[in-house]
Amino acid sequence: MAQNSSFKSPGRLDPLQGGASGKSPASYDGGKLRDESLKGIDFERRNFLGKAVGGVGAVVAAGVLYPVVKYIIPPAEKEVKEKDEIVVGKASEVPPDSGKIFQFNKDKVIVVNNGGTLSAVSAVCTHLGCLVQWKADEDLIFCACHSARYESNGKIISGPQPLPLEPYAVRVDGDDLVISKA
């Protein structure tokens, strides 16, 4: 029985080369088309992923940089209008032979009650800026940093300080202790 060993199905033989005729549009041309369209999808996906990663990176960078920039660049200070006169507390807070420091606008002011007489001067030593205190046993304002001594009205007694303490006006209004610019 003669066998035709050379018989081959053209469709099965080499589909990539178009079978026997080499013109199988379903496998060859269709494959080409599929490749082309896959390339398009791949490119779009990469493009989308690139944009997504870029967007996320920008958000993360902004999240990191914002506090840094905010720390480096301080916010614009609100212009606070200074007052000429302020009720800083109660008169009872400064009993006879004592002194107490109050905040007056941006300044610190020491109010001294020297035997019933009130006076107020800057509480910032004119030497290097330490806060002063009232020394009742010596009747003077003292700076412990370098032993500057001032009278209760701010005049220099002794020490390294170049200037007297800036004077303020102080009065009692009812129970209130009121400081104003001298």
Ligand code: FES
């Ligand atoms: S800072 Fe007051 S004496 Fe030096």
